[in-house]
Amino acid sequence: MQPNVDSGAGEALRLAECIRGLVRRFSISERADVACCGMTVAQAATLETLLRDGPMRLGALGARLGITPSTLTRNMARLEKRGLVARTPDRRDSRALGAALTAAGRRAAARVARQEAAFARLILEGIDPERRQETLDLLGDLLRAVRLASESSCPGAFDHLMPECPTTAEEPRGPRRARRTQR
Numbered sequence: 396m397q398p399n400v401d402s403g404a405g406e407a408l409r410l411a412e413c414i415r416g417l418v419r420r421f422s423i424s425e426r427a428d429v430a431c432c433g434m435t436v437a438q439a440a441t442l443e444t445l446l447r448d449g450p451m452r453l454g455a456l457g458a459r460l461g462i463t464p465s466t467l468t469r470n471m472a473r474l475e476k477r478g479l480v481a482r483t484p485d486r487r488d489s490r491a492l493g494a495a496l497t498a499a500g501r502r503a504a505a506r507v508a509r510q511e512a513a514f515a516r517l518i519l520e521g522i523d524p525e526r527r528q529e530t531l532d533l534l535g536d537l538l539r540a541v542r543l544a545s546e547s548s549c550p551g552a553f554d555h556l557m558p559e560c561p562t563t564a565e566e567p568r569g570p571r572r573a574r575r576t577q578r
Contacts, residue, residue: 424514432507433477437462438470442479442496442504450495452485479503 422436429439437460444459445451451459457467471494474480479500485491496504522530 425511429507432503432510434474434503435470437466438474439504439507441467441470441474441494442500443507445480445494445496446501446504446508450483450493452491452493453482454491456494474500 425436425439429436432439434442440460441456444456448459453467453471454464457464460467462470471480471482475482477499478497481495481497483493483495485493519527
């Protein structure tokens with residue numbers, strides 16, 4: 396039985412339910428995609444972040460990924476053992492370490508990115524071709540609304556964890572802008 400809620404609250408509950416369903420489905424797909432590459436989602440995210448943003452300090456990488464230093468240390472050890480990443484000394488601070496992809500790491504990250512793109516293409520193929528652009532525009536609107544809502548509860552968190560997301564329809568955000576935030 397549905398609780399007695401006004402239409403605004405009902406719409407909010409429906410939005411939350413739809414987003415929860417999307418997140419679950421994409422999480423399942425993401426786990427399957429990276430499992431066939433022999434890594435965890437966190438390890439794949441580490442590779443993708445380094446591919447997109449370039450080498451960075453370990454502290455900045457952990458913050459970008461939203462994981463604890465101990466989790467990052469375990470991921471780095473496993474990725475290093477496989478020859479996918481290398482820890483690098485920081486030129487500005489001899490006490491700090493950085494992380495960089497190896498050639499094999501760049502290939503592995505590119506392979507995961509290709510699998511994600513193939514999954515996204517399959518999703519788009521399931522949407523009426525005449526509504527695809529509208530759907531993408533609406534998803535952009537949704538992300539901007541999430542950013543605004545996030546700012547009220549935790550200023551800067553959205554941009555910190557998701558620098559690749561556009562802030563407006565006209566302003567794409569990519570690796571160049573994301574790198575500037577790391578310095």
